[in-house]
Amino acid sequence: MATKTEFKNPVVRWVDDRLPVFTYLDHEYNQFPMPRNLNYWWNFGALASVVLILMILTGIMLAMQYTPHVDYAFESVERIMRDVNYGWLLRYLHMNGASMFFIVVYIHMFRGLYYGSYHAPRELLWMLGVVIVLLMMATAFMGYVLPWGQMSFWGATVITNLFSAIPWVGDVIVTWLWGGFSVDNPTLNRFYALHYLLPFVIFAVVALHVIAVHITGSNNPKGIDVQVPRDTVTFHPYFTAKDSVGLVAFLLFFSAVVFFAPNVFGEPDNYIKANPLQTPPHIVPEWYFLPFYAILRAVPDNFIGGWVTGWMGVTFVSAKLAGVIAMFGSIAVLFLLPWLDRSKVRSARYRPVHNAFFWVFLVDCFVLGWVGANPAEGMFIWIGRVATAWYFVHFLIIIPLVSMIETPRPVPASISEPVLKEKA
Amino acid sequence: MRRLRSIAVVLAMFAAGATGVWAAGEKIEIPDRDWSWNGPLGSFDRAELQRGLQVYTEVCASCHSLRLLAYRNLAALGYGEEEIKAYAANYEVEDGPNDQGEMFLRAAIPSDRFVPPFANEQAARAANNGAYPPDLSLMTKARKNGANYVFALLTGYQDEPPEGFQLMDGMYYNKVFPGHQIAMAPPLFEDGVEYADGTEATVERMAADTTAFLAWAAEPELEDRKSMGIWVLSVLAILFVMTVAVKRQVWSDVH
Amino acid sequence: MADEIQTSDTSDEESSRRDFLYLATLAGGAGLGLAFMWPIIDSMNPAADVLALSSVEVDLSPIEEGQSITVRWRGKPVFIRRRTAEEIEQARAVSLADLPDPQADADRVQRPEWLIMVGVCTHLGCIPLGQKTGDPKGEFGGWFCPCHGSHYDTSGRIRKGPAPANLAVPQHTFLDDNIVRIG
Numbered sequence: 001m002a003t004k005t006e007f008k009n010p011v012v013r014w015v016d017d018r019l020p021v022f023t024y025l026d027h028e029y030n031q032f033p034m035p036r037n038l039n040y041w042w043n044f045g046a047l048a049s050v051v052l053i054l055m056i057l058t059g060i061m062l063a064m065q066y067t068p069h070v071d072y073a074f075e076s077v078e079r080i081m082r083d084v085n086y087g088w089l090l091r092y093l094h095m096n097g098a099s100m101f102f103i104v105v106y107i108h109m110f111r112g113l114y115y116g117s118y119h120a121p122r123e124l125l126w127m128l129g130v131v132i133v134l135l136m137m138a139t140a141f142m143g144y145v146l147p148w149g150q151m152s153f154w155g156a157t158v159i160t161n162l163f164s165a166i167p168w169v170g171d172v173i174v175t176w177l178w179g180g181f182s183v184d185n186p187t188l189n190r191f192y193a194l195h196y197l198l199p200f201v202i203f204a205v206v207a208l209h210v211i212a213v214h215i216t217g218s219n220n221p222k223g224i225d226v227q228v229p230r231d232t233v234t235f236h237p238y239f240t241a242k243d244s245v246g247l248v249a250f251l252l253f254f255s256a257v258v259f260f261a262p263n264v265f266g267e268p269d270n271y272i273k274a275n276p277l278q279t280p281p282h283i284v285p286e287w288y289f290l291p292f293y294a295i296l297r298a299v300p301d302n303f304i305g306g307w308v309t310g311w312m313g314v315t316f317v318s319a320k321l322a323g324v325i326a327m328f329g330s331i332a333v334l335f336l337l338p339w340l341d342r343s344k345v346r347s348a349r350y351r352p353v354h355n356a357f358f359w360v361f362l363v364d365c366f367v368l369g370w371v372g373a374n375p376a377e378g379m380f381i382w383i384g385r386v387a388t389a390w391y392f393v394h395f396l397i398i399i400p401l402v403s404m405i406e407t408p409r410p411v412p413a414s415i416s417e418p419v420l421k422e423k424a
Numbered sequence: 425m426r427r428l429r430s431i432a433v434v435l436a437m438f439a440a441g442a443t444g445v446w447a448a449g450e451k452i453e454i455p456d457r458d459w460s461w462n463g464p465l466g467s468f469d470r471a472e473l474q475r476g477l478q479v480y481t482e483v484c485a486s487c488h489s490l491r492l493l494a495y496r497n498l499a500a501l502g503y504g505e506e507e508i509k510a511y512a513a514n515y516e517v518e519d520g521p522n523d524q525g526e527m528f529l530r531a532a533i534p535s536d537r538f539v540p541p542f543a544n545e546q547a548a549r550a551a552n553n554g555a556y557p558p559d560l561s562l563m564t565k566a567r568k569n570g571a572n573y574v575f576a577l578l579t580g581y582q583d584e585p586p587e588g589f590q591l592m593d594g595m596y597y598n599k600v601f602p603g604h605q606i607a608m609a610p611p612l613f614e615d616g617v618e619y620a621d622g623t624e625a626t627v628e629r630m631a632a633d634t635t636a637f638l639a640w641a642a643e644p645e646l647e648d649r650k651s652m653g654i655w656v657l658s659v660l661a662i663l664f665v666m667t668v669a670v671k672r673q674v675w676s677d678v679h
Numbered sequence: 680m681a682d683e684i685q686t687s688d689t690s691d692e693e694s695s696r697r698d699f700l701y702l703a704t705l706a707g708g709a710g711l712g713l714a715f716m717w718p719i720i721d722s723m724n725p726a727a728d729v730l731a732l733s734s735v736e737v738d739l740s741p742i743e744e745g746q747s748i749t750v751r752w753r754g755k756p757v758f759i760r761r762r763t764a765e766e767i768e769q770a771r772a773v774s775l776a777d778l779p780d781p782q783a784d785a786d787r788v789q790r791p792e793w794l795i796m797v798g799v800c801t802h803l804g805c806i807p808l809g810q811k812t813g814d815p816k817g818e819f820g821g822w823f824c825p826c827h828g829s830h831y832d833t834s835g836r837i838r839k840g841p842a843p844a845n846l847a848v849p850q851h852t853f854l855d856d857n858i859v860r861i862g
C-alpha cells in the first residue's frame with residue numbers, strides 16, 4: 001500500500017484520505033497482479049467465499065424461524081419448509097449449501113496439493129486453510145444436529161461419544177459437552193449457539209487467508225514465481241471475468257441440485273424425528289465426513305491398544321482412542337505438509353513420481369469415502385484399514401521420500417515465456 | 425417377541441448397504457413407477473391427490489397421523505374454503521382453557537393441524553398390539569426410494585408367506601418390508617373405498633392414489649420448486665453464455 | 680478512403696457491441712442477485728400459518744344483551760359487546776362536536792346491537808377495563824383505561840383522557856346472524 005490511488009469522486013477521496021478502504025480495494029481487487037496462467041481450478045477459492053456468504057445469509061434467515069428445543073426443532077424446520085414464505089428455498093439452499101461448500105473446498109484443497117500451493121512461502125496460507133476446514137467441519141456437524149432428525153440425534157451421540165475415548169477425563173468431558181447425561185435439550189441449545197457463532201469465526205479466518213494470499217500472491221500451475229510484470233495480468237477485468245464464468249457454472253450445478261434433487265446428499269432417516277430410544281439400523285454421517293468416518297473405524301482393537309497395554313501394563317490407548325487419534329491425525333498431518341514435502345519444485349506437473357502418487361492418493365480418498373458409506377463388515381473392514389494406512393503412508397513416507405529422491409523435470413524459466421513460445 | 429422382531433428387522437436393514445436393500449441374501453426389488461411428479465417438469469394430478477386424501481381419510485387415518493399438515497393445506501388439492509371447513513369440522517380438537525379454566529373440545533377449523541387418531545405414542549401402541557403406526561407427513565421422504573417404496577409396500581402383501589418362512593403371531597407377510605414381517609394388516613381391499621369421482625377402486629389404484637397424496641403431503645412445495653428451478657436454470661444458462669463471451673473478449677489480448 | 684471509413688465504423692460498432700455485452704452481463708448478474716433478495720425479504724413476512732390465524736370466526740349466540748366477550752385476534756384482544764338499547768341510544772345521542780376524534784356511531788358498527796373493536800387503548804397500548812360487570816366503565820359508561828385514565832363511551836370513542844383516537848374497529852363480516860368473522 002505504498003502508493004495511494006487517486007480517486008476522482010470527492011466523497012470517495014474524502015473517505016479514502018481518512019480510511020484507505022478504496023485504495024485497499026483498488027490494490028487488492030483491481031490492480032492486483034495475478035499470474036496470467038491460472039486455470040479454472042483457481043476459481044474455487046472465490047467460489048468458497050461466495051458459498052460462505054450465501055450460507056451466512058440463508059442461515060440468519062433460517063435462525064429467525066427456527067426453534068432450538070427438542071420438542072419443537074423438527075416441527076419448526078418443517079414449518080420453514082411448509083409455511084414460511086420461500087422457506088423451502090432458504091432451507092434447501094442452506095442444507096445443500098453445506099455440501100456445496102465442502103465440494104468447493106475439497107477441490108480447492110486438492111488443487112493446492114497438486115500444484116504445491118503449500119510450499120514456501122505459502123505455508124501459513126495453507127495452514128490457515130486447514131484451520132478453515134476444521135472450523136467448517138465443526139460448524140457442519142453442529143448444523144446437522146439442529147433439524148433434530150434421527151441422523152441428527154444419533155450423529156451427535158456418536159461423535160460426542162468420541163471424546164469419551166480420552167483417558168481418565170473422557171466421561172467428564174462428554175457430560176460437559178452434553179450438559180447432561182445424554183444428547184438432549186442443553187446439547188441442542190449449545191450446538192445452535194455455536195453453529196451461529198462459528199461461521200463468523202470462519203469468516204475472520206478466511207479474511208486472514210485472503211490477506212495471506214495477497215502478500216505472497218497466488219501460486220500457479222507451473223508453480224514458479226512471478227518474475228517480470230509480463231507474467232501477470234490485473235485481477236480486474238481478467239480474473240473477475242474468469243471467476244464469473246466459474247461462478248455461474250457453479251450456480252447452475254447448485255441450482256440443479258436445490259430445485260430438482262434437494263435431498264440427493266441427505267439421508268431419509270433425518271426426516272424421522274429424533275427418537276432417543278431407537279437407533280437407525282445404519283448410521284452414516286454426511287458424505288463429506290465419510291473418509292474421516294472410515295479412518296475412525298479402521299483401527300483394529302489390538303493395534304496400538306494391545307501394544308501399549310502390553311508395554312505399560314495400563315491401557316493408555318484403547319482402540320476407540322486410537323481411532324479418534326487417527327481421525328484427528330488425518331487432519332493434523334495436513335498442518336505438517338509444508339515441511340514433509342521437501343521438494344524445491346512446487347507443481348506436480350514437473351514431478352512425475354509425485355504426480356502419480358497424487359492420483360493414487362485421490363483414489364484413496366474416494367475409497368475411504370466409499371468404505372465410510374458402508375457398514376464396517378466383511379471386506380469393508382480390510383479395505384478401510386488398507387486405505388487408512390495408505391492415507392498416512394502417503395503423507396508421512398511417500399511425500400518426504402519422493403521429494404528427496406525424485407529428479408524433477410526441467411521447470412520453465414518464466415510464466416509467460418512458454419506461452420509466448422507456443423504462440424510463436 | 426417384539427425384541428425378536430426388532431432384531432430381525434435390524435439384521436435385515438444392517439445388510440442394506442449404500443447399493444441396495446438386501447435381506448437374507450435376497451435383493452428386494454422396488455420397481456420404479458412413472459409418477460406424475462417425476463422429472464423436472466412433473467406435477468401432481470389433483471384428481472389423484474383428492475382420491476388419495478379419501479383413502480387416507482377412510483383407511484389410513486384410523487391409525488396414522490399426519491401431524492405436519494393443516495386442513496388449510498387442502499386448498500392445494502383444489503378444494504374450496506367451504507369444503508375444507510366441512511372436512512375439518514369432522515374432527516375435534518382440544519382447546520382452552522376457557523373462563524372456568526377447563527380444556528374443552530371444539531370442531532377443528534382450517535387453521536388446525538390434522539388431528540391425530542391417538543393422543544400420544546403410548547395410546548397408539550396400546551391400541552395396535554404394541555406397534556406404533558408412524559406419522560405419514562414425511563413418509564415418502566423418510567424412506568429410501570420413498571414413493572416407489574410406499575406403493576410397493578401397500579401392494580406387497582402376500583396371503584401366505586413363502587414355504588419355510590416363520591411368520592410371528594399378529595404379523596403379516598410383506599414382500600418389500602425389511603424382514604418381511606409387518607405389524608400393519610393389509611390396509612387396501614378391492615372397493616375398500618367408494619371414490620367420490622366414480623373411479624374404480626382397485627388395490628393398485630388406491631395404493632397409487634395414497635402414494636401420490638403422501639408425496640404431496642411430504643413435499644407440498646414440489647411444484648413451486650420445479651417451476652422456479654426451470655426459470656432459474658434458464659436465466660443462469662443465458663448468463664453462462666454471456667460470461668463466457670465476456671471472458672473471451674477480456675482475455676483476447678492476452679492469449 | 681472508403682475502406683478507411685468502413686474500418687473505423689466496424690471497430691466503433693465492435694467496441695459498442697462489446698460494451699453492450701459487458702453491461703448486459705453485469706445487469707443480468709445484478710438482476711439475478713436482486714431477484715434472490717426477494718425470497719430473503721419475503722421470508723420475514725407473516726408465514727402461511729400466521730396468516731391462517733389472521734381471521735377468526737366468533738359464535739355470537741351465547742352472548743346476552745349487555746354482555747361482553749373478549750376474543751384473541753392477531754395476538755390482541757377484541758372486545759365484542761352486545762349493547763343494550765339504552766347504550767345504543769346513548770352512543771347515538773352524542774354530538775360529533777363533543778368528540779376529540781369525531782366519528783358517528785353508525786360508522787363504527789354494522790349492526791347497532793354488536794359493537795366490535797380492538798381492545799387496545801390508543802394512547803400507549805394498555806387494555807382498557809369495562810368488559811366484566813364489576814369493572815370500572817369510566818365516566819361515559821363504556822371503557823376506562825387504568826394506565827393513564829382514558830375514558831371511552833358506549834361506542835368505544837375517546838371522550839376524556841390522553842388517548843388521541845377512538846378504539847379501532849377491525850374489519851369484520853357477519854356470515855350469518857350468529858357468526859361474525861373478524862379480519
